[in-house]
Amino acid sequence: MKKVVVVHDPVEAIELYYARGWTDGLPVVPATPDNVAPMIAASGLPPDHVLGRYPERQRTITVERVAVNAVLAGCKPEYMPVVVAAIEALTDPLFGVHAEACTTGGVGILVVVNGPVVKQIGLNAETVLFGHGNRANLAIGRTIRMVLVNVCGVIPGLVDRATLAHPSKIAFCIAENEAVSPWEPLHVERGFPRDQSAVTLFGCMGPVQAENRFGTTHEQVLRTIASTMSHSGSHNLNWQGEYVVVMAQEHMQTVAASGWSKQVVKEFLWQHARRRVGELKELGVLADPYEPGDEERWRHAVPSPDRITLICAGGSAGRYSTCLPGHGHPGITQSVSRLVRS
Amino acid sequence: MTVVRQSPTSVGTFSFVVLDPTQEPDEVPFELNPRVSDLTGLRVGLVDNGKHKSKEVVQAVADLLNEKYRFSSMRMWRKESPAKAPSPDQIAEMKETCDVVIAGIGD
Numbered sequence: 296m297k298k299v300v301v302v303h304d305p306v307e308a309i310e311l312y313y314a315r316g317w318t319d320g321l322p323v324v325p326a327t328p329d330n331v332a333p334m335i336a337a338s339g340l341p342p343d344h345v346l347g348r349y350p351e352r353q354r355t356i357t358v359e360r361v362a363v364n365a366v367l368a369g370c371k372p373e374y375m376p377v378v379v380a381a382i383e384a385l386t387d388p389l390f391g392v393h394a395e396a397c398t399t400g401g402v403g404i405l406v407v408v409n410g411p412v413v414k415q416i417g418l419n420a421e422t423v424l425f426g427h428g429n430r431a432n433l434a435i436g437r438t439i440r441m442v443l444v445n446v447c448g449v450i451p452g453l454v455d456r457a458t459l460a461h462p463s464k465i466a467f468c469i470a471e472n473e474a475v476s477p478w479e480p481l482h483v484e485r486g487f488p489r490d491q492s493a494v495t496l497f498g499c500m501g502p503v504q505a506e507n508r509f510g511t512t513h514e515q516v517l518r519t520i521a522s523t524m525s526h527s528g529s530h531n532l533n534w535q536g537e538y539v540v541v542m543a544q545e546h547m548q549t550v551a552a553s554g555w556s557k558q559v560v561k562e563f564l565w566q567h568a569r570r571r572v573g574e575l576k577e578l579g580v581l582a583d584p585y586e587p588g589d590e591e592r593w594r595h596a597v598p599s600p601d602r603i604t605l606i607c608a609g610g611s612a613g614r615y616s617t618c619l620p621g622h623g624h625p626g627i628t629q630s631v632s633r634l635v636r637s
Numbered sequence: 638m639t640v641v642r643q644s645p646t647s648v649g650t651f652s653f654v655v656l657d658p659t660q661e662p663d664e665v666p667f668e669l670n671p672r673v674s675d676l677t678g679l680r681v682g683l684v685d686n687g688k689h690k691s692k693e694v695v696q697a698v699a700d701l702l703n704e705k706y707r708f709s710s711m712r713m714w715r716k717e718s719p720a721k722a723p724s725p726d727q728i729a730e731m732k733e734t735c736d737v738v739i740a741g742i743g744d
Contacts, residue, residue: 297657308655317658326656351720353662363658394720445658582689626687626717 323367334362337372347386351393354447368437380633384496391628395498396449401457402498402622406468409482410492413470420470422610436466461501476607477551485632492635499619513553521567525596536621543609561600568596676706682735685715
């Protein structure tokens, strides 16, 4: 453990962390040997256990380093198994952490949590889903950013070159509302047993909300979502990454009443989330020169339906869904799931 | 260890240790290859980082240099991701077939 001695005052400790550049811009909980030890113990792993590597930054990420930053972020010890799984997913080579951490595109690291751990540690899957108020959501999401900044040296403006970014770069963790969803939850789709817990990480741009208040059919709701997915400034139209669609309960109920399976919903979204190639070239969204026939050709927001992830979460009132564009083709980044060790 | 300051209002002595959350890079042995003194007649590798027009920019740089130095060969590799190094296989091929490699970074 690397140590600094602070004399007398906890507020002084908070200011020390600011002065050293060890925060995300918000005050942190000062880490001490006494509050880090329970974090390490709760992980069930030795402190020097390597959770992953970030080779482009020449960093080896251990349990102890993550535990220190989890304290800073406000985690409780019982959050550590989720944090550990998230760091393992983050450092999977398929995730491509360096692109996600540094891009001008301003990617946030979305953590979706499934399984029994959601209730066990009090994660929020409902109202104010992406916002403030829930310690587990915010502290777990914040830990990812703190590890990137402090352990991996991804300093804003220096290594992280996001042009604009979005508030979700601070903390971006949600749970799926498996109790109300008519479809199989995300972790089951990814091959985990329903009674086990898992995290799935996505590199995503900021949420773009899709509002449809007066449509009464599943097609009306889904066509609105598809249109939101394929707005002309959407990253996906150029880079063909994954897409995460989070459907809140009212929209989900309208769509579920159709009897459509999750796969059929994804296929419908893929089919309708598209724009004419000619328009996109005229706007300069696509770089290639105009070719005859472009006015008839389509560019889909995702290359195939299986690149769409559909999650049921959010409040029970309000006819909204939200669309989170991914970042890049599979050679750049892929979403990664990991088991949460109990 | 660094003592930050002593509060002028403190009563008695009280201190606690807080932890540095950062980490230094792993120590990775690194040695620069010797620099070439003359580009004339060399075998040149070019790396397209996958971004738009990367290939054309790198090729243009190589073509300008080639006018003066008359390279014996030029070969382009395209990376899978702008944010990742060339693959081990690509690097092995470059080591085998090139004397120098031209790469660039840009968005």
